[in-house]
Amino acid sequence: MTTIATQPETVLEFSDNFLLIDLCGEHDRHLATIEERLDVQILRRGNRLGIIGEDESVRLAEGVLRALYERLESGRTVEPADVDRELRMPAVAATAPEAQGGDQIALFKGGEAERIEIKTRRKMVEPRTAAQKAYVQSLYKSELAFGIGPAGTGKTYLAVAAGVNMFMQGHVDRIILCRPAVEAGERLGFLPGTQEEKVDPYMQPLYDALNDFLGARDVAKLREQKMIEIAPLAFMRGRTLARAFVVLDEAQNATTMQMKMFLTRLGEGSRMVVTGDRSQVDLPRGVASGLHDAERLLKGIPKIAFNYFTSKDVVRHPLVAAIIDAYEADTP
Known part of the structure; x- marks a missing residue:
């Protein structure tokens, strides 16, 4: 050209x-x-x-x-x-150092920007902004990484993609995805069905991401083999998670004790990712968010990566970024 x-x-x-x-x-x-x-x-x-x-x-x-x-x-x-x-964000290059890992993540350098792709079974996933690139690189470089920012910035989607990639490459033996089972501002009442059927509605975003990368049939098979687990945060108590890629989604709805419990599950050869949006806390009034406390207490530890997103990193409909900006501007 x-x-x-x-x-x-x-x-x-x-x-x-x-x-x-x-x-x-x-x-x-x-x-x-x-x-x-x-x-x-x-x-x-x-x-x-x-x-x-x-x-x-x-x-x-x-x-x-x-x-x-x-x-x-x-x-x-x-x-x-x-x-x-x-x-x-025209022609923005990633600011984070290159990730380590060889076959885990593909790096392409050309022009003014560095391109990163994560290979999964069904598709290649590409972080689209500088913050997303830095986040993906920290997922491979750090044993514990936090992704904090508004909805639609790809925090969970990219984390699950990285988990699937590491699982496919044999770097971890299983993928564990969990969320606090907290209702988002409304009472849903008692749900019918088995224990799994009761919690599935809370886990649906995680199923959606996995289905995107592996397909529903493979996800079902791997769940039967216990190579993929999707469970409420409370189910993590008492476990030590070795050689696993573990994602805690919607972490702003974990209490301080739940967050401590989750973080201390980290075992040998594992990776942990904690994602959350500080503006969407659904905990009862007066209950502190474990995400806020973890950020305050752990930020000085060198081997823990904190990654932050803004409305500029939203990859949903362009109106979503404008909506987020409008609500943030109205926050006292």
Whole structure:
């Protein structure tokens, strides 16, 4: 791809017309998004795109288009979420040191940014922001890692992907996923069924992530073989978890004693990940969040990694980031 500078227009020339079609999106929807967000005009002429606007806006639009085209050249797709990510955090490189682990995690260096991918059975998972890249690297480097931030930032999804990857590579013997069974602001009453059926609704987000990476049939089989466990946090008491990848999700709803109990389950050859959102505590009034206390007490320990996310790291619908910002702005 070459750049031809003219005034008052900057022209980008693309060598592959098929990739250019994907870059523009269906009915040029990707170009329309860039035009609206950066206040530029993009003109499509054959294998060229002309950008008209203020100098800074043109520069940003050019960087976004280059990054998206490089993504297509590497064999990946461009979705609206990818366009949104580049617009919010264009050409951002990961700031964390490279992860150790060889076959555990794929690192690709090219252009201005470092690309990271996690291989699972059904798909390759790619962290999309600098904070997510640093988080993934800490999952492989640290025996205990915290991911703290708002909903939709990929904390749990990336942790489960890393767990599946380590399990596939033989670095751990099992995956254990748990959550506090706390109702989110409403009383659900007594649920019918067996003990497993009663807690399954609380665990559904974890099932969803596993099914994405392994498929429902394989997940069911591995659960039967006790290689995958999904259980409420209370079920961890009294256990020592060796050679396991353990994720505590929604950790803001664990009490201080529950958090201490969970963290002290760490055994030889294991990895632990704790994820939570400090703005969504559903504990009864007056009960302290174990996530808050763990952050306060453990932050000075060198081998424990703390990773933080903001609305800029949201990878759901773009409106989710705006909603989070609005609520944070209204917080006294």
